[in-house]
């Protein structure tokens with residue numbers, strides 16, 4: 001009887017010991033996986049910063065006052081029916097054409113800059129890719145294509161429309177911001193500023209900037225005029241609201257510090273060929 005009890009105790013002790021060893025192993029594995037994930041996260045953001053710094057050093061600085069850096073203007077990156085809604089088709093570049101444009105830039109050693117970087121470090125052989133309105137397809141289609149080649153863009157956000165159907169959410173915008181994209185303002189609700197009264201225009205311009213800065217914890221330096229409409233008063237309001245520049249829908253690339261509140265862009269319409277895209281660069 002006594003021997004049996006001892007045996008039973010030994011078996012019990014063995015089982016307890018095995019449970020302890022097994023759970024320690026499980027805990028150790030999970031701890032290691034968590035550590036690895038943290039390291040990966042840290043590494044990718046340090047790598048991005050290092051990469052940007054390296055690019056800045058490698059490329060020759062171009063004239064500090066005039067920067068003829070193409071600022072491309074996109075709205076939607078999606079496949080639409082050429083015989084369907086003409087307005088939507090005009091604003092939508094197909095996914096394959098966008099891919100083709102990014103491949104062209106990559107194969108020809110172009111870098112992407114944000115507008116703030118263009119101002120701080122204008123570099124030869126670089127472009128700025130801007131996306132108006134904050135449509136969801138930019139997050140779903142353009143962002144993954146750009147991530148693959150290490151490109152970053154600028155999003156002009158209409159704050160009232162964030163998280164509504166067809167537009168990006170704050171979480172998605174935050175992901176872009178963390179990937180190095182610049183956040184710009186495109187007003188609260190996309191009114192035509194040219195005809196808006198002073199107080200309403202001030203509210204559209206100043207409040208949208210504050211909302212983006214507070215929600216995404218980032219500095220908003222640039223503005224985009226809805227439908228390209230503005231007047232001299234609009235520029236005064238922008239300056240007093242602490243913006244450092246604004247983009248228009250005016251075609252061109254002769255930008256400088258002298259027209260920093262009226263930057264010209266190259267509109268990429270639906271159906272644009274690779275030639276249309278490469279012609280200005």
Ligand SMILES: [Zn+2]
Nearest residue numbers: 132133226227
């Ligand atoms: Zn717009």
